[in-house]
Amino acid sequence: MRITGKKAEDLQIAYIGGGSRGWAWTFMTDLAMDDTLSGTIRLYDIDQAAAKANECIGNHLTARADSVGDWKYVVKNTLEEALTGADFVIISILPKTFDEMAVDVHMPERLGIYQSVGDTAGPGGMMRAMRTLPLFADFARAIRQYCPQAWVINYTNPMSLCVKTLYHVFPEIKAFGCCHEVFGTQKVLALVAQQALGCEAIDRREIEVNVLGINHFTWLDYASYQGIDLMPIWKQYVEQHYEEGLDEKDHNWANSSFNCAHRVKMDLTRRYGWLAAAGDRHLAEFMPGDEYLKDPQTVKSWKFSLTSVDWRKQDLKERLARSARLVSGEEEIPLEPTGEEGILLIKALCGLGRVVSNVNLPNDAGQISNLPQTAVVETNALFERDQIRPIYAGALTPEIHELIRPHVENHERVLQAALEGDTELLVQAFLNDPLVKGRAGETEVRALVTDMLKATM
Numbered sequence: 159m160r161i162t163g164k165k166a167e168d169l170q171i172a173y174i175g176g177g178s179r180g181w182a183w184t185f186m187t188d189l190a191m192d193d194t195l196s197g198t199i200r201l202y203d204i205d206q207a208a209a210k211a212n213e214c215i216g217n218h219l220t221a222r223a224d225s226v227g228d229w230k231y232v233v234k235n236t237l238e239e240a241l242t243g244a245d246f247v248i249i250s251i252l253p254k255t256f257d258e259m260a261v262d263v264h265m266p267e268r269l270g271i272y273q274s275v276g277d278t279a280g281p282g283g284m285m286r287a288m289r290t291l292p293l294f295a296d297f298a299r300a301i302r303q304y305c306p307q308a309w310v311i312n313y314t315n316p317m318s319l320c321v322k323t324l325y326h327v328f329p330e331i332k333a334f335g336c337c338h339e340v341f342g343t344q345k346v347l348a349l350v351a352q353q354a355l356g357c358e359a360i361d362r363r364e365i366e367v368n369v370l371g372i373n374h375f376t377w378l379d380y381a382s383y384q385g386i387d388l389m390p391i392w393k394q395y396v397e398q399h400y401e402e403g404l405d406e407k408d409h410n411w412a413n414s415s416f417n418c419a420h421r422v423k424m425d426l427t428r429r430y431g432w433l434a435a436a437g438d439r440h441l442a443e444f445m446p447g448d449e450y451l452k453d454p455q456t457v458k459s460w461k462f463s464l465t466s467v468d469w470r471k472q473d474l475k476e477r478l479a480r481s482a483r484l485v486s487g488e489e490e491i492p493l494e495p496t497g498e499e500g501i502l503l504i505k506a507l508c509g510l511g512r513v514v515s516n517v518n519l520p521n522d523a524g525q526i527s528n529l530p531q532t533a534v535v536e537t538n539a540l541f542e543r544d545q546i547r548p549i550y551a552g553a554l555t556p557e558i559h560e561l562i563r564p565h566v567e568n569h570e571r572v573l574q575a576a577l578e579g580d581t582e583l584l585v586q587a588f589l590n591d592p593l594v595k596g597r598a599g600e601t602e603v604r605a606l607v608t609d610m611l612k613a614t615m
Contacts, residue, residue, distance in 0.1 A: 159245045166508035169197030172244040175251035176201025177208025179477040188501040189227045196228035202240035241304035250313040253289040260467040261613040269598040274439040277315040280593040291576035298327035317373035318534040335518030343435035370551045374440035378433040396424040419461035438462040447593040509543030528553045
């Protein structure tokens with residue numbers, strides 16, 4: 159990497175999961191629209207054909223007349239080739255296939271345990287971790303050997319456990335996890351503020367927030383717009399619109415597997431005082447199973463969806479078809495802002511400015527004062543040249559701490575279970591999970607763990 163004036167040149171970025179048909183295209187788009195960064199993207203994926211397709215798509219995008227980014231995309235055959243001398247490492251992988259994820263999400267339904275996402279908390283998140291964390295242990299060892307000074311950006315779920323594994327294996331690693339769920343809540347606040355204040359469109363980046371929690375179960379105790387306290391405005395909106403919720407324009411919950419009417423957020427604000435800052439599908443999975451996810455009818459009443467794996471499989475088919483069109487030139491990626499912040503964070507770490515953003519890091523600095531230092535937490539942090547400085551977020555309320563506590567405890571259990579093959583620890587984690595508690599007895603849970611392990615082995 160070379161820093162010249164206000165540019166970072168000859169950046170070497172290793173992309174683990176370089177055949178990705180989702181976030182990779184988002185990343186390519188942002189790179190093509192920025193003229194202050196240039197270099198090489200090393201694509202590594204066990205599905206080399208997918209990586210080859212992205213190599214073609216990325217290089218075509220760079221060559222377009224409307225692209226200002228100067229990047230070369232190259233497929234690497236081994237992890238060593240991808241990592242050696244890298245300045246940044248991006249990890250964005252799907253552990254195994256949607257067939258295994260179908261087990262994660264749908265097998266627990268035999269015990270009346272429903273999951274709206276199944277990749278972070280609950281039985282699905284824990285089983286996904288069992289497949290994912292050994293891979294992340296390998297990644298950490300390879301990074302320690304081939305590029306120990308690289309910044310490592312993780313986008314893979316379960317986010318908290320993936321980041322925790324990287325630091326467990328390589329304590330000196332410079333890794334962090336990025337998630338855009340808080341961005342979505344800033345957009346909700348922007349919409350509410352527009353209505354309440356009679357403003358023109360407000361960019362979500364103008365909404366300043368304090369972030370506390372763990373990934374996909376983050377909370378805001380502070381939100382401000384141009385010096386105006388938005389928390390009373392949000393609470394008033396909740397009381398006025400609690401029954402119908404908030405349907406964002408062009409994002410109606412009933413027409414999507416991902417959108418929601420934010421009624422779970424509203425209910426959690428009523429109950430706990432703070433604003434839960436993630437999509438309702440994620441938030442519901444951290445709460446007791448007899449609340450928002452009691453059954454499909456209950457889910458519908460809260461105006462969000464159970465995202466079936468069949469839907470994901472169909473979506474993958476459509477992405478594969480789009481990949482083929484992009485490779486052939488039949489379709490072009492539109493160069494429009496994606497709303498992601500990955501490029502901004504890379505620029506800041508290169509010394510091209512300073513950025514404050516929410517990030518997943520170990521709680522070493524005590525950024526959340528009443529969670530263990532060993533926990534991986536999500537708070538704001540300041541990004542600047544070769545530094546990430548976590549911002550002190552404060553303490554969780556006793557009530558919210560009690561909601562988060564079992565998940566932090568389970569992170570310890572699942573990490574050890576995955577890396578040591580300890581099935582008993584996994585059973586204890588299942589029994590301690592709020593979605594599972596009260597929904598089934600120990601004998602049934604043990605049988606479920608056994609069957610899920612066999613089905614995804």
